Amino acid sequence: MTSVITTEGLTKRFGRITAVEGLDLDVREGDVYGFLGANGSGKTTTVRMLLGLVLATSGRVEVLGREMPRAARHVLPQVGAIVEGPAAYPHLSGRRNLVLFDAMGHGGTRATRRDRIEETLEKVGLARVDDRPVHAYSLGMRQRLGLAGALLRKPRLLVLDEPTNGLDPQGIHEIRRLLLDVNAAGTTVFLSSHLLGEVEQLCTRVGVLDSGRLVLQEEMTELQRPTGRVEVGTPDVARVRELLDGVVDQYDAERLFVRDADAAALNARLVSAGVRVTWLTPERRRLEDVVLAKTSAGSDRFGLETGR
Amino acid sequence: MIRVELVKLVRNRRTWVTIALIDALPSLVAVLLAVTDLGPRPGTGPAFLSAVLTDGTLFPLAAMGIVLPLFLPIAVAITAGEAIAGESQQGTLRYMLVRPVGRTRLLVAKLVAVMAFVVLAVVVVAVTAYVLGLLLLGNETVTVTGAATSVSGTPMSTPELAGRTFLALAYAMLCMLGVAAIALFLSTMADSPLGAALGTMAILIASTLLLTLDASEVIQPYLPTRYWLAFVDLFRDPILWRDVLRGVLLQVVYVAVFLGAGWANFMTKDITD
Numbered sequence: 001m002t003s004v005i006t007t008e009g010l011t012k013r014f015g016r017i018t019a020v021e022g023l024d025l026d027v028r029e030g031d032v033y034g035f036l037g038a039n040g041s042g043k044t045t046t047v048r049m050l051l052g053l054v055l056a057t058s059g060r061v062e063v064l065g066r067e068m069p070r071a072a073r074h075v076l077p078q079v080g081a082i083v084e085g086p087a088a089y090p091h092l093s094g095r096r097n098l099v100l101f102d103a104m105g106h107g108g109t110r111a112t113r114r115d116r117i118e119e120t121l122e123k124v125g126l127a128r129v130d131d132r133p134v135h136a137y138s139l140g141m142r143q144r145l146g147l148a149g150a151l152l153r154k155p156r157l158l159v160l161d162e163p164t165n166g167l168d169p170q171g172i173h174e175i176r177r178l179l180l181d182v183n184a185a186g187t188t189v190f191l192s193s194h195l196l197g198e199v200e201q202l203c204t205r206v207g208v209l210d211s212g213r214l215v216l217q218e219e220m221t222e223l224q225r226p227t228g229r230v231e232v233g234t235p236d237v238a239r240v241r242e243l244l245d246g247v248v249d250q251y252d253a254e255r256l257f258v259r260d261a262d263a264a265a266l267n268a269r270l271v272s273a274g275v276r277v278t279w280l281t282p283e284r285r286r287l288e289d290v291v292l293a294k295t296s297a298g299s300d301r302f303g304l305e306t307g308r
Numbered sequence: 309m310i311r312v313e314l315v316k317l318v319r320n321r322r323t324w325v326t327i328a329l330i331d332a333l334p335s336l337v338a339v340l341l342a343v344t345d346l347g348p349r350p351g352t353g354p355a356f357l358s359a360v361l362t363d364g365t366l367f368p369l370a371a372m373g374i375v376l377p378l379f380l381p382i383a384v385a386i387t388a389g390e391a392i393a394g395e396s397q398q399g400t401l402r403y404m405l406v407r408p409v410g411r412t413r414l415l416v417a418k419l420v421a422v423m424a425f426v427v428l429a430v431v432v433v434a435v436t437a438y439v440l441g442l443l444l445l446g447n448e449t450v451t452v453t454g455a456a457t458s459v460s461g462t463p464m465s466t467p468e469l470a471g472r473t474f475l476a477l478a479y480a481m482l483c484m485l486g487v488a489a490i491a492l493f494l495s496t497m498a499d500s501p502l503g504a505a506l507g508t509m510a511i512l513i514a515s516t517l518l519l520t521l522d523a524s525e526v527i528q529p530y531l532p533t534r535y536w537l538a539f540v541d542l543f544r545d546p547i548l549w550r551d552v553l554r555g556v557l558l559q560v561v562y563v564a565v566f567l568g569a570g571w572a573n574f575m576t577k578d579i580t581d
Contacts (some may be wrong), residue, residue, distance in 0.1 A: 014578075045580075048349070048402075048579065049581070051402075051405075051406045052405070052406070053405055053406065053578070053579040053580075054578040054579065054580060055576065069565075070408075072408050073408060073410070075410065076406055076407065076408035077407075079406070081403075081406050083402050083403075083406070084399075084402075085399065086399075087398055087399025087400045087403055088400065089316070089400060090398070091320070091321070092319070100312055100315070101317065101403060101404075101407065103311065103312050103315075104309055104312050104404055104407045104409050105309065105404075105407035105408050105409040105410075106408075107407075149403065152416060222342055263576075294420070
């Protein structure tokens, strides 16, 4: 599989503050890559370095096989991006904004512009928007317009920084489906977010940033692999403890954690012994637990350390 | 990219409001002069104003003399100060750069748009002033084809007057290019467009102030506003080139230095807004 984004030892310092340090990212073609991190962990700085907006202090960035920011002219026309919220000219309509942005730089052929704009507006759910200026748009509409701008040139790579900010649950669901569609059509998606749930539902690969360092980079399936324990819900906790002496890890009033890789066999055994099983499920690692275990408190926290 | 910037300039209502406001002052002056017939005595007041009562075709130059010291530079400082800092504050700068628009190209396009604004403003002022001059001023003594009088008192033919007027307008535009270069440089430095515009105005005001001070005589030849009104010399007979040429040279240096500094700063700047 070819790499779409590779960074080696990527570091950025702003004066005495180190925003990102020694980052080795590896995003492959076809991934929906979730870039997780608390507020202030360096996500946005990294995204800006990938796009050549912020210049790295040291280290290398390669996007779509070419070095950034040197090859920006060749790389960026194939990249669609939302960086830290959408932006548009407030006194112009959404369509007018897209026309202007498409006319900037290379790659937006004029002949296909109208069609591409209408097609993209349809995709993001703004097909029937009127000519009102963008300053009269709601936050959700702006977010959709930003996404339309990113998708306008059918990019090979989408870099999205918090793309569902300001959307209602229905909008979030819609955008999620849209991203999956775009990904299925061959576009690699790099999604920076602090929303674990969003990443968990969308992404095939996860990188976790903590205070500017990459503390984890793994396939989602690997992250959520079974722990080798089975969680059993039953009113007969005492019976089960008798029956499975030694392999019960933990228990409370109505559930137990049993060390056993085969949930089906365990279920058969419990039922044949006359235990009433309410529910039973192989325990998997949860993204939230993994992330919390790997990271410290967010950098917007300036209180006393919590005992975690 | 230049086209996009020009479209944005023309489609922005503020461009036209600003030009209308700039145009309002000389128009008001023309109306007042016509109604009261009270011009300043020759040699006092803004350049050419004493002459327009007898020759209305000179009024475009008088209008330039009115807007050049203050109105036009303020408008240029605001427009150019907004160029980068305004896009940055609006958040659109990052989206331009990832389109991608090269940083040098963007800067050039912005400069061209600012100059287009200046040309537009100067042309609108000159044309309105010409029409008003013909209609309201001096039409009883001199016809359009008749001989106009140079500042030195000798007569000038209409083609000669037209040629010198164009030279004067070009000179005024060069002066404004100097202002634009300073404002554009500050626009790459400042976080807010207001800061860049105010910074530019502060420089211009300081320069104007120092010009009135005897103690600052040594640095006066290098102040940006020193030769702004030298275009009056183009209407002397023979033309007094000394100050005009110095003015051109000075403005070229200002443009080169500030554009260079702005470019160098913008090329290596982290775009973090």
